[in-house]
Each structure stands twice: as C-alpha cells, then as structure tokens.
Amino acid sequence: MITFDNVTKRYPGSHEALTNVSFSINDGELVYVTGHSGAGKSTLLKLMAAIERPTNGAVIINQQNIAKLKSSSLPFVRRNIGMVFQDHKLLFDRNCYHNVALPLAINGIIGAEAGKRIRAALDKVGLLSKEKAMPITLSGGEQQRLAIARAVVSRPSILIADEPTGNLDRDYATDIMQLFGAFQQVGVTVIVATHDALGKVSPQDKVLKLGHGRLIDTEVKI
Amino acid sequence: MSAWLAQHLQVFKQVLHRCSQDFSHTLLISLVIGITLTLPVLGYVLIQNLSDLTGKAHQEAQISVFLRADLAEETISGIRHKLETHPAVRSVKFVSKEQALEQLESSFSDATLIESLQHNPLPDAFQIEPDSLDTVKLGQLKTQLGNLDGVQEVVLDTDWLNRINSLVLLAKRILWLVAGLFGLLLITVISNTVRMQIMSQRDEIELSQLIGATAAFTRRPFLYLGWLYGLLGGLLSIAISVLIVYIFNRSIAPLAAAYQSDFFLNYPDLYIAITICLIAAAIGLFSAYFSATRYISKSIG
Numbered sequence: 001m002i003t004f005d006n007v008t009k010r011y012p013g014s015h016e017a018l019t020n021v022s023f024s025i026n027d028g029e030l031v032y033v034t035g036h037s038g039a040g041k042s043t044l045l046k047l048m049a050a051i052e053r054p055t056n057g058a059v060i061i062n063q064q065n066i067a068k069l070k071s072s073s074l075p076f077v078r079r080n081i082g083m084v085f086q087d088h089k090l091l092f093d094r095n096c097y098h099n100v101a102l103p104l105a106i107n108g109i110i111g112a113e114a115g116k117r118i119r120a121a122l123d124k125v126g127l128l129s130k131e132k133a134m135p136i137t138l139s140g141g142e143q144q145r146l147a148i149a150r151a152v153v154s155r156p157s158i159l160i161a162d163e164p165t166g167n168l169d170r171d172y173a174t175d176i177m178q179l180f181g182a183f184q185q186v187g188v189t190v191i192v193a194t195h196d197a198l199g200k201v202s203p204q205d206k207v208l209k210l211g212h213g214r215l216i217d218t219e220v221k222i
Numbered sequence: 223m224s225a226w227l228a229q230h231l232q233v234f235k236q237v238l239h240r241c242s243q244d245f246s247h248t249l250l251i252s253l254v255i256g257i258t259l260t261l262p263v264l265g266y267v268l269i270q271n272l273s274d275l276t277g278k279a280h281q282e283a284q285i286s287v288f289l290r291a292d293l294a295e296e297t298i299s300g301i302r303h304k305l306e307t308h309p310a311v312r313s314v315k316f317v318s319k320e321q322a323l324e325q326l327e328s329s330f331s332d333a334t335l336i337e338s339l340q341h342n343p344l345p346d347a348f349q350i351e352p353d354s355l356d357t358v359k360l361g362q363l364k365t366q367l368g369n370l371d372g373v374q375e376v377v378l379d380t381d382w383l384n385r386i387n388s389l390v391l392l393a394k395r396i397l398w399l400v401a402g403l404f405g406l407l408l409i410t411v412i413s414n415t416v417r418m419q420i421m422s423q424r425d426e427i428e429l430s431q432l433i434g435a436t437a438a439f440t441r442r443p444f445l446y447l448g449w450l451y452g453l454l455g456g457l458l459s460i461a462i463s464v465l466i467v468y469i470f471n472r473s474i475a476p477l478a479a480a481y482q483s484d485f486f487l488n489y490p491d492l493y494i495a496i497t498i499c500l501i502a503a504a505i506g507l508f509s510a511y512f513s514a515t516r517y518i519s520k521s522i523g
Binding site for chain 1: 225226228229232425426428429430431432433434435436437439
C-alpha cells in the first residue's frame, strides 16, 4: 500500500513541484498518473520510488515512512519497487541478458536462480530470443520492453513506469499497456504516468490527475 | 555467508574481465605503479646490502690488548684469567710476540727487512672478541681493559664503522621519506584512475542506485579494481627491481673480479616481495575507497 499524506516537495532554489498531495493506492491496483508537462508527475513517481524524499508530509510505502528513513535504508525500499524510466536507462555496453541481471545482482541473486529469472522476465516481454542482443540493436518498443523486464525481474510488489509509451507508436504502446495490465492481474501494484492514459483506462482503474503540482482529481473509474 | 562470498567472487570476476578487455590500459596503469614503487624498493635493497656489509664488519670487530714488554709469565696468565672471566668478553686469543713477528714476516715480501731488526720490538697481545657490538658497551670495555695492570695499550678501531652506521641510518630515514612521498604519488595515481573509471561507468552507477544498490555494492568493483592495480604494480616493481639488480651484478662482476672481490648485490627476498605487494595492494584499496566514496556519493540525485 502506498499513502501520500499532505505531501509537499520543493526543490532547492525552485518552486514547489508538489503541494499538499494526499491519496492512497491499495495493493494490486493499476493507477494512472496524468497531467500536463510540468504538472509534477515525475516528482510524484520519484517520491513513490523512494528516489526523492518529501519536503513536508508523509510518503508511506509498505508501512515505511520514506521521510523518516535513514539514507542507508532507502536502497532496501527501492529494491521492492520496479521502476521503468522515461529514458529507459539501458546499459548499452552489455547485452539484454546482463541488463536484466543488474537488479538481481543488487538483490544478491546470482547463478542458476538468476539465469532462470532473467529468462522468465525476457520471455514475459517477448525478448527471450534476443537475450544476447545488444540494446542498441533493438527497436524503441523492444528497448521499452527490455526496461520492463529489468523492472520486474526481481519480482517487486510495486511497478512504476514514467511515460512508458511516450515515444512509441500506437501498436507498440498498446502492447506495453497490455503488459502492465498483465502484471496487475498477478497482484503487482502498477503505477503509470502518462499524458494520454484516459483512452486506455479500464473501468476499475484509478486515475490521479495532477495540475501545477496539485492533485486535481482522484477518480476511480467504474 | 556463501551468498556473500559468491557475490564478491562475481564482482571480482567482472573486474578481471573488464581489466582483460582493456589489457593495455591495465598494464599501463600497473607499470606506472610498478615503476613508482621500484625506486623505494631498490633503495631498500641497497640499504639492506650496506647494512649486511657493516654487520659483517662488526662481526669481525676485535679488540687488541697489547701488554708491557717486561711482564712475567704469571702476570700474563693473571691477565688472561681476568679477560676470560670478564662478562663482556666472548673469546680470548693470546698472540705472543714471536707469533706476531712471524705474522709480520709473512706479510712482507722482503724478509731481509725484518731480519735486519736486532731484537723483536713487538709486544705480547690478546685478541678479544667482544660479546656485544654496541658502541657504548665497546667503549666501556676498552676503558676497563686499559685499566688492567700490565696492559700497555688497547686498540679498538670502530670509528669508521660508526660513520658508516650513521650514513646507513641517514639513508634509511631518507628512504622512508622517499617511500612516503611515492606512496602519496601512488594514492594520487590510483585515485585518479578509479575516478576516471567511475566517470566512465556513471550511467551504471546511477541506475544501480536508483534501483536499490547500496553504497557498498556500488563501491565494491572499484575497491577490487584499486586493490588489483596495487597488487599488479607491486608484482611489477619486484620484477623490475630483480631485473635491475641482475643487470647491476652482471655489470659489476668483472670490476669486482679485478679487485679480487666477490661483491654483488643481494636480490629482494620473498619477505620484501610479499611486503611490497601487500603495501601496494593496501595503497590501491585505500585510494579506491577514497575515490569511490567521494565520487559515487555525488552521482545520485
């Protein structure tokens, strides 16, 4: 469960990126975060991923208040969160297999168990046949799927994606959104920041709409 | 525990793999470290050889106790007894005036010069091997022996040894200073190399931290890298030093033979080799830790 309680985030020397934001996300929900560019979507995701800490308020992830945790404890919170970055952040000096292996190595999972999980994750996103390919040889959609495989390989309870379909054409974007839906079906809490989510939202999905750093609407589609 | 070891082993393998992939760079850095370390190692080898030489000279240090010419046999026996029971004396050898004259004759090529002497001018003497080679104790022993009845003169020529000892001591202090400066130079070289490596892997470091890597995890490969550079540099410095000593010994051999000497420099022994490698590896580890802690902490956020 993720809870934001009156959260404000202000970057040094800058304006408030988020102001008094409060909401809750239950386990296994699929949540879209929408809003115009600069609305605070990325900041919200960084707070959820324990990459940033709030200036005021409480961000509670799996019963842990990020604001009060020691810096040395934050990496252990992040390990339970799969993050798909807007720019993918793939490592172009190694092949697909070794890109996906990184979170497992961080979690101390190596050897045969790691190999099994890496291939399962690549299979899930349809890239098993390209495990030895270098990321540079992949299309935009394949790179995005590789980033998703890396995010889910350590079986996180929360999956966060920042504009995962931003640079993809409609067919690829549909594939990617279906993948997120599949992860939600197996109990993963999925949070997707997107410009144009509403067209793809299922009736039971939640939408957090941001505007100028404030939560405009928390809407549960029925 | 086994998982922890397996993780370390995997990181070490990765570092070895990266070093082998960029072998020329690894060799170049190791050579820089090796050459930097060679000067202190050679300095140590030279000083060690000099110390051995002065040590041998000390071993051969003897005190000559010359007796008055008019002493009776009983008096000489009494002196011998006092010398043999003296706690600071290890051994005593009596050299009669006749034996001394024979030794003198044998050392001269022209025996007629000795034969022309009307009487033996040499005194009876004792040659004493002292128990301690400490210069203060030797001085005290010389004074005590000089005060014995019947003793004409006590000769202890260790001034030149003391001068060499002082020089060796000075050389050792200079060597420590030089070694310290070169150690600082090594820290700078390895820190900078590791920093460059961190810069080249900045994307990986940032990503690792974003998805849950601890500072220790992120730092670990660079610690292995620094340690490895230091160790390789240490091994190379020993190899270079051995080569230089070998070339020196080969070059000096004809000159030593011309002086009927078997002079040669001893090679750095195993103890020195291991010590140098350990020190170099420790410097590498420390430098890498310093650099990684400083630059990795800046990479996130």
